[in-house]
Amino acid sequence: MDNRQNLGVLRTRYKVLLEQPISHMDSGENRAYKVEDQRDSSNVLYALVITPGMPFRDKIIETLTAKNTPGMLDLHSHGVVQFDAIDFRYVFVFDLPSGGRAFTEGAAGLSEQVVLGTIVPKLVDVIIDLSSRKITHRNIRAENVFYMEAGNTGVGLGECVSTPAGSLQSAVYEPLESANALADGRGEGTVMTDIYALGIMIVHMLGGVSPGEGRTPAELYAAKLIHGTYAVLVPKIPASSRVGFLLAGLLNDDPSRRWNVDVLIRWRDGVYERPRPGFGDRQAPGPLVFDDNEYLSPRLLSLAMTRRPAQAYTLLENGKVESWVRNSLNDKDSGARLADSISVGRSGSGGARRRELQSVAKACSILDHQGALWYRELTFSRGGLGGMVAASFRKDGPVKTAIAELLEGGILLDIIYSDLQKSEGGRRKDDSWVGIGKATDCFEVMEKREALGFGLERCLYELNAGLSCVSPVLKGSYVRNSEALLDLLEALSLKENGKINPFDRHISAFIVARTNGMQKHFQKLATIPTSDVDYTLNLIIILGRLQHLLSPSAKPGLCLWVKSVMTPLINKIHSDIRREFLKKKLDKVIESGNIDLILKEIDLKNSLSRDEKEYDQAIKAFQAITHNISSLENGGEARLYAARKYGHWIASIMSIAALLSSLGLSYMYFTG
Amino acid sequence: MPADAQNGNASKGYAPLLIFIGLGSVFVPPFIIILSVGMIPSIIAKFANPTRVRGTIASMVALNLAGVIPVMGFLWQRGASIDNALMLLSDVYMWLMMYGGAGIAGFLLWGVPAVVQSFYDVQARQYIKRLEKRRSKMIEEWGGQIIEDAKVQPVVTKNKTPKNK
Numbered sequence: 001m002d003n004r005q006n007l008g009v010l011r012t013r014y015k016v017l018l019e020q021p022i023s024h025m026d027s028g029e030n031r032a033y034k035v036e037d038q039r040d041s042s043n044v045l046y047a048l049v050i051t052p053g054m055p056f057r058d059k060i061i062e063t064l065t066a067k068n069t070p071g072m073l074d075l076h077s078h079g080v081v082q083f084d085a086i087d088f089r090y091v092f093v094f095d096l097p098s099g100g101r102a103f104t105e106g107a108a109g110l111s112e113q114v115v116l117g118t119i120v121p122k123l124v125d126v127i128i129d130l131s132s133r134k135i136t137h138r139n140i141r142a143e144n145v146f147y148m149e150a151g152n153t154g155v156g157l158g159e160c161v162s163t164p165a166g167s168l169q170s171a172v173y174e175p176l177e178s179a180n181a182l183a184d185g186r187g188e189g190t191v192m193t194d195i196y197a198l199g200i201m202i203v204h205m206l207g208g209v210s211p212g213e214g215r216t217p218a219e220l221y222a223a224k225l226i227h228g229t230y231a232v233l234v235p236k237i238p239a240s241s242r243v244g245f246l247l248a249g250l251l252n253d254d255p256s257r258r259w260n261v262d263v264l265i266r267w268r269d270g271v272y273e274r275p276r277p278g279f280g281d282r283q284a285p286g287p288l289v290f291d292d293n294e295y296l297s298p299r300l301l302s303l304a305m306t307r308r309p310a311q312a313y314t315l316l317e318n319g320k321v322e323s324w325v326r327n328s329l330n331d332k333d334s335g336a337r338l339a340d341s342i343s344v345g346r347s348g349s350g351g352a353r354r355r356e357l358q359s360v361a362k363a364c365s366i367l368d369h370q371g372a373l374w375y376r377e378l379t380f381s382r383g384g385l386g387g388m389v390a391a392s393f394r395k396d397g398p399v400k401t402a403i404a405e406l407l408e409g410g411i412l413l414d415i416i417y418s419d420l421q422k423s424e425g426g427r428r429k430d431d432s433w434v435g436i437g438k439a440t441d442c443f444e445v446m447e448k449r450e451a452l453g454f455g456l457e458r459c460l461y462e463l464n465a466g467l468s469c470v471s472p473v474l475k476g477s478y479v480r481n482s483e484a485l486l487d488l489l490e491a492l493s494l495k496e497n498g499k500i501n502p503f504d505r506h507i508s509a510f511i512v513a514r515t516n517g518m519q520k521h522f523q524k525l526a527t528i529p530t531s532d533v534d535y536t537l538n539l540i541i542i543l544g545r546l547q548h549l550l551s552p553s554a555k556p557g558l559c560l561w562v563k564s565v566m567t568p569l570i571n572k573i574h575s576d577i578r579r580e581f582l583k584k585k586l587d588k589v590i591e592s593g594n595i596d597l598i599l600k601e602i603d604l605k606n607s608l609s610r611d612e613k614e615y616d617q618a619i620k621a622f623q624a625i626t627h628n629i630s631s632l633e634n635g636g637e638a639r640l641y642a643a644r645k646y647g648h649w650i651a652s653i654m655s656i657a658a659l660l661s662s663l664g665l666s667y668m669y670f671t672g
Numbered sequence: 673m674p675a676d677a678q679n680g681n682a683s684k685g686y687a688p689l690l691i692f693i694g695l696g697s698v699f700v701p702p703f704i705i706i707l708s709v710g711m712i713p714s715i716i717a718k719f720a721n722p723t724r725v726r727g728t729i730a731s732m733v734a735l736n737l738a739g740v741i742p743v744m745g746f747l748w749q750r751g752a753s754i755d756n757a758l759m760l761l762s763d764v765y766m767w768l769m770m771y772g773g774a775g776i777a778g779f780l781l782w783g784v785p786a787v788v789q790s791f792y793d794v795q796a797r798q799y800i801k802r803l804e805k806r807r808s809k810m811i812e813e814w815g816g817q818i819i820e821d822a823k824v825q826p827v828v829t830k831n832k833t834p835k836n837k
Contacts (some may be wrong), residue, residue, distance in 0.1 A: 574814050615814060615821075622810050622822045629803045632796045639792040647785025652727040654784075655734035655777055662738035662773075670745040 010081045013039050014093045016047045018083065025096070028163045029054060029394075035093050045076060046096040048162045049089050052476035055390040056090065057161045057188075058466030060135040064161065069129050071122040072137075072157045073097060073146065080478055086491050088477045088484075090468065097156050099147025102205075109208030112243060119145055119205070120246075122155040123198055124268050131191040131261045138165035138189055140197040141173050142204040164387030165189060170210055171217030172233070173200045176253050176281075178381035179221045180303065181372035182399070184391035185380025192255040195264065199250025200233070207237040218303070225300050228253050230277035245274050252278040284328035290315055298329060302368035305360055306379075313356040316342055316363050325367070337366050337418050358411040365415045365433075369422060373415065373433045376402035385434045386463035393460055393470055404456050408446035413439050438463060452508040453522030461513035471506035482515040483550040490557040498560025503539050511546065521545065533572070536565050537605060544595035554593025562598055563590050569604055574615040582607060702757035703744055709761055710740035713774030732777040739773025 009015045015036040025032035025046050035045035050056055065075055076093040083089060102119060103110060110119075123140060130137055139160035148154030166186035171179055175196040178186040203211045211233045212220045223232045229251040234244065246267065249259035252275065263273060280297065287294035288301060291311055295301040301321075305312035315321055316338070326335035341362035361375045372379040377398040380388045385403075392400035406412050416439050419432045434442075442459040449455035461467060468478045469485055473492065479485040489502045501507075512518045521542045528535045540562055547555055563586055570586065573579040582602060589601045696704040717732040743766050750756045760766050811818060 574817065576813055576815055615818075618810060618814050619818060619822050619825050622807065622814075622818050623825070625803050625807045625810070626822065629800055629807070632800045632803075635796065636793075639796060640789055643789030643792050644785040647783075647788040648727040648731065648781060650788070651777070651780040651784045652731040652734070654780055655731035655738070658773075658776075659734040659738040659741075662741045666741050666745040669742075670749050 006082070008081060008083050009038070010047070010079055010091050010093060011077055013037060014045065014047065014077055014091075016049065016081055016083075016091055016093075018049075022046050022096070024101075027159060028168050030162045034096075043076075044096045044098055045093050048092045048094070048159065049081075050091070050162060050478070051394075052468065052474075052478070053390055053394045053470040054162070055164055055387055055464040055467045056092075057163075057165060059188075061161055063133050063135050067133075069126060071126040071129075071155065073148075073159055075159070075161065078161075080480065080484075086475065086477055086488065086495060088479065088488065090478045090480075092159065092162055094159055095148065095156070097146030097148050097158075099149050099152060099154065101143060102145040102147055102152070102155060103142040105143065105210065107208065109237070110205045112206060112240060115202055115205045116243065116246070119155050120198070120202060121268055123157055123201075124264050126157050127191065127194050127198065128261055128265060128268075130194070136165065136189050136191060137194050138186075138197075139163075139168060140194055140201055141169055142201050144168075145201070164384075164390070166193070167387060167391075169197065172210065172212045172220055173197045175229075175255070176221070176224060176299070177255070177370055178372060178384070179217070179224065180368075180374075181379050181381040181384055182388060182391070185372070185378070185384035185388035187381040187383035187387075189381070189383075190255070191261060192258050195250055195258060195260070196229075199229075199247050202243065202247060202250070203233050203237055206239060206243065211236075222300060222303060224253060225281045225297055225303070228278040228280040231279070234277075242272065245272060248277040249273065249275040253280060254278055282329075284324065286324070286328045288320060288324040288328070298325065298367040299371055302364040302371070302374075305364055305367075306374045309357050309360040312360045312363070316359060321363060321367075333422060334366050334369075337421070338363055340418065341366065354405065354409070358409060358414075361406075361411060362415050362418065365419060369419060375406045375411070378402040378406060380433065382431065382433050389456070389460045390464050390467060393457075400456070403459075404446070404449070407439075407442045407456070407459055408449060410443055413443055434463075448523075448526050451522070451526035452503060452505060453512040453518075454526065455505065455509065457505045457509035458513060461510050469506055469510040471504050471510070473500055473502065473504055473507060479510075482511050482546060485510060485514075486546055486551045486555075486558075490551075490555045492557070493561050494557030498557065498562075498564045500561060502543065502558065502561055511542075515546065515550070517549075518542070518546075533569055533605070533608060536569060537599075540565065540595065540599060544599055547595050555595065556590070556593045559590040559593055559595060559598060562595055563587075566598075566602065566604065569608070570602075573608060573611045574618075575611055578607060578611055700752060702747055702752045702754050705754065705757045706744055706747055706760065707740060710743060710770035711736055713771055713777075717774075717778075728781050731781055732774060735777035735780070736770070736774040739770045743770055 006012060008018065015038055017034045017036060020034035022032040022034055025048075027048050029051040030048045031051070033047050033049060035047045037043040037045055061075075061078060065078070068074060073094045076095070078092045079090070080088050081091045123145070126137065127140075137157065137160045139158060144158035146156045146158060148156045164184050164186070165188045166174060166178060167183045169183075169186070171183075173196075174181070174186060175189075175193055178189060178193065181187070200211055212223075215223070220232070230248055234247050234251070239247065249263060249267075252258040257275075257278060259267070259273075259275065266273070281299045283296040284298070287296050289295075290301060290304055291308055293304065295304065305315070319339075319342075322335050322338045322342075325331050325338055341359050357376060361373070364374050372381045372384075378388065388399065389403055392403055412434065413436075416432045416434060416436055420436065441462050445454045445458040445462070446456070447454075461469075466480070468480060474485075474488060475492075477488055479488050485507065489500070489507075493500050493502065508522065512522050521538070525535065525538050525542070528538060543558060543562070547558070566586060567583070570579055570582050573582065582604070586598070586602055589598050592598075693704060693708075696707070711733075714729070714733045714736040718729055721728055743760060746766070747757055747760055750760075
């Protein structure tokens with residue numbers, strides 16, 4: 001891919017022209033650009049370049065591209081495109097609809113003939129097709145329908161893969177299951193979600209204005225719960241009885257009563273049914289008073305409780321909600337689980353306020369078990385947590401804190417267990433807002449949230465299997481797996497002369513989540529203080545292990561980083577000789593580009609411990625030398641005393657020798 | 673009591689000398705005269721020993737005696753009479769011989785310690801030089817930090833400087 005000719009080209013065919021943006025085809029935060037098909041210049045295409053940190057719907061891509069879907073913009077290709085040495089982006093290439101949008105907001109509504117005669121049948125075909133492949137579109141809305149050719153011919157539904165499911169939809173397009181969730185947390189939904197969106201789209205196109213315009217999402221949600229979607233939205237548009245029947249079937253708030261694919265097929269074939277419109281949430285015979293309002297619907301009550309959690313906790317503590325659910329709603333199972341939610345408030349983790357919030361969150365999840373899960377500023381539908389975590393990292397804010405609290409406190413696990421205990425239609429449920437396995441993993445990694453490779457960053461990558469690493473070190477470049485990450489880090493490090501941090505929280509979490517067998521290394525790292533030499537050495541060991549396992553080619557750039565972190569450690573060596581020797585050796589061995597070899601050759605831990613021992617001995621020797629010099633310099637008196645003593649001894653020996661000589665000589669002289 | 677005991681020991685130490693002098697005065701008075709006069713420097717040194725260092729008196733007595741013995745040899749040769757003894761004492765060379773020995777002793781007791789001290793000083797200076805050289809080498813090898821660290825760490829007192837590592 002380093003070939004300059006292939007820069008900006010997807011699969012050697014589709015050249016993405018970044019200098020020619022097509023802003024009207026932007027998809028949320030993803031930007032659209034013109035594409036040149038290098039093999040077939042007659043193709044009119046555009047590319048969506050995925051913004052960093054955007055969890056696109058990788059699970060449905062293969063299914064979607066396996067077979068062409070008539071009535072949808074054709075997804076020609078997708079993959080990673082290299083724009084320069086360190087700039088990699090994920091790109092989707094679609095047909096560019098030259099006829100423009102079928103509906104423009106603010107203009108007059110479309111005629112019933114166009115909507116029901118041209119647009120809806122095509123979209124029904126798309127829904128049926130996708131449903132047969134067990135995937136959902138989740139992007140059916142008036143602004144996402146195009147004419148493929150000029151002259152308002154060839155209807156095509158826009159793309160649905162570049163953003164989290166349903167995240168670009170207006171809240172009104174979402175059924176009750178996800179209407180209350182934040183945009184990025186709406187989840188994959190089911191075919192019934194697409195069918196509901198189709199109904200709203202019809203209302204939107206016929207009415208000419210966004211349905212429910214002027215109301216906040218929460219007001220719309222409440223109104224749908226009280227009156228039902230049909231009653232809230234349909235009377236405001238000019239609709240024939242044919243449209244009325246269609247919408248009554250599509251907009252039923254109860255997914256089990258909403259028209260399904262079979263009914264849609266019959267409708268498409270001209271067999272019209274007369275469904276009864278829905279009337280909102282189930283109603284209890286007797287009301288429950290909360291915050292001076294009377295509530296008959298448990299989901300409405302749940303919504304109200306999320307707005308005033310402190311009062312809601314008092315209500316829960318009084319046992320009024322429990323008895324209302326048991327007696328008025330005649331739901332003993334939910335009543336028992338509600339009683340259990342109070343115990344969360346009494347014995348849960350965190351402070352009193354936090355325990356109250358946890359208790360209310362659990363109670364709301366029981367009262368509105370089909371809707372979005374609420375916790376503080378966070379609301380997400382089933383399967384929507386991954387998208388929410390990703391969004392919280394793109395836009396820092398209170399949602400991120402709420403997610404962290406939800407995951408670390410164990411309340412999510414508690415809610416999921418409670419939800420899974422509930423039986424529906426005589427059998428136990430097997431899914432919840434988050435898979436039990438994923439929730440358990442997240443709870444475990446949040447226990448060591450301060451350590452590298454753990455915490456919310458790890459949850460981000462565990463919950464979004466296809467998400468690129470969003471570390472700021474990568475400067476927005478796309479990497480799908482650890483191998484690509486390693487190669488990109490190598491290029492970055494080479495460019496920055498080793499002055500990068502290849503182990504920030506995101507990169508570490510990404511590595512653990514995407515590489516088998518790395519968990520134990522990071523667990524070990526978590527036990528070592530960051531100031532310890534072993535900590536840095538373990539980071540280098542991990543990098544060496546990754547190189548060995550994933551990308552064994554020479555990594556001179558990463559070796560420069562190794563040098564930059566090893567040099568301060570080598571500088572800790574007291575011996576100048578050993579230090580200079582190791583530095584020279586390091587300079588030589590990094591040329592190999594092999595991190596394992598560097599570790600082996602330098603053997604820093606051993607060198608440091610040997611140096612430490614020898615330095616201790618050297619200090620003792622130095623102290624002894626200093627002491628001896630001082631003693632000798634101040635030892636004049638002692639030497640004088642010793643000299644006198646020794647001198648007198650010598651003198652006495654000489655004297656005695658002289659005496660003996662005198663005796664001998666005198667004897668010889670006077671007797672001889 | 674210890675003072676009395678010391679006095680007792682001293683008197684015991686002098687007893688043979690006094691007995692020797694007493695017997696000598698009775699049987700060989702000329703020799704005792706020569707000895708008494710010739711050994712005056714030792715007697716003075718005994719009582720005026722400024723340093724009280726052991727061996728100084730022995731040196732003085734030995735060399736003083738080495739000078740007196742030839743004089744007593746002359747007395748024995750000329751006949752052991754008091755006249756001869758007095759005649760010998762009137763000879764300045766005899767005095768020179770007896771007191772010269774004591775003088776030499778005094779010179780030795782002053783000079784030898786001075787020489788030894790000079791030798792010790794030279795030896796100490798050389799040893800300091802060697803130690804400073806080694807200290808410089810250690811600073812060169814371990815860096816200036818070792819000076820600070822050596823001050824901070826508790827000192828292990830050893831009389832001997834450790835050998836090279």
